[in-house]
Amino acid sequence: MMGTVFSGAGLTRYTRVAIALHWTIAVLLVTNLGIGLLMDDLPDGIVPIHKSIGMLVLLLSLVRLGWRIGHRPPPLPASVKPWEKGLAHAVHWIFYAFMIFIPLSGWIFTSASPKRHALTFFGLFGLPYFPVPQEKAISHVWHGRHETVAYLMLALLVLHVAAALKHRFLDRDRTLDRMLPGAGPR
Numbered sequence: 001m002m003g004t005v006f007s008g009a010g011l012t013r014y015t016r017v018a019i020a021l022h023w024t025i026a027v028l029l030v031t032n033l034g035i036g037l038l039m040d041d042l043p044d045g046i047v048p049i050h051k052s053i054g055m056l057v058l059l060l061s062l063v064r065l066g067w068r069i070g071h072r073p074p075p076l077p078a079s080v081k082p083w084e085k086g087l088a089h090a091v092h093w094i095f096y097a098f099m100i101f102i103p104l105s106g107w108i109f110t111s112a113s114p115k116r117h118a119l120t121f122f123g124l125f126g127l128p129y130f131p132v133p134q135e136k137a138i139s140h141v142w143h144g145r146h147e148t149v150a151y152l153m154l155a156l157l158v159l160h161v162a163a164a165l166k167h168r169f170l171d172r173d174r175t176l177d178r179m180l181p182g183a184g185p186r
């Protein structure tokens with residue numbers, strides 16, 4: 001039980017940190033997409049929770065981007081076609097941009113609102129407003145961006161998950177295993 005089995009220093013799988021961040025952010029982000037889509041039918045008390053989850057996604061995504069820059073992902077199975085690699089690569093970098101842009105735009109548009117509501121982290125402590133003038137027009141524009149990019153994210157997410165499932169169940173290759181917690185070195 002002592003120590004960890006190293007599979008060629010991460011040659012076959014993502015690092016534990018990358019895996020933990022991937023799945024934590026995935027759960028939080030999907031939760032927030034769901035809250036956002038259903039917001040009109042949910043009680044008002046959900047809005048501060050949506051904001052807190054979003055601010056956490058922003059923080060974790062910045063950490064993750066930093067980690068990604070310092071750690072190369074494990075290579076894809078050789079059977080993965082070049083166009084699939086290119087598409088996956090593009091979608092992944094768009095995801096990093098969106099994981100940051102969506103909460104950032106939410107932070108900006110609520111801070112620009114003429115009627116600001118206190119921004120807290122799950123009611124535990126206060127968070128600062130984004131430095132932006134409190135003007136209705138600015139808030140409106142950034143609200144639009146928040147909504148549009150969230151929907152784009154949802155569309156790309158369908159593609160991302162479909163690709164993961166295709167590799168797992170049709171190609172039966174190791175693409176998904178590289179991102180699963182505790183899949184074990186192979």
Ligand code: HEM
Pocket residue numbers: 022025026027029030068073076088092093095096099157160161164165175176177178179
């Ligand atoms: C909001 C949800 C999700 C987000 C934001 C997200 C984001 C990402 C990003 C940015 C990467 C690239 C990692 C890197 O190379 O730095 C990635 C890889 C991956 N994700 Fe997701 N993901 C999400 C949900 C899922 C789900 C639900 C699955 C599985 C059903 C999944 C399966 C994978 C796999 C297999 C990889 C590795 C692919 C490869 O190396 O080419 N992801 N994800």
Ligand code: HEM
Pocket residue numbers: 028029032033035036037039047050051052053054055057102103104106107110143146147150151
């Ligand atoms: C993972 C991050 C986030 C995702 C995926 C997300 C997604 C969404 C979606 C899909 C909506 C519904 C569309 C709309 O009415 O605009 C929404 C609404 C909203 N979001 Fe976010 N959001 C995130 C983070 C944030 C953050 C960090 C804040 C503020 C600090 C925020 C504030 C709001 C507010 C106030 C609304 C309601 C707007 C209204 O009254 O119509 N969101 N969000």
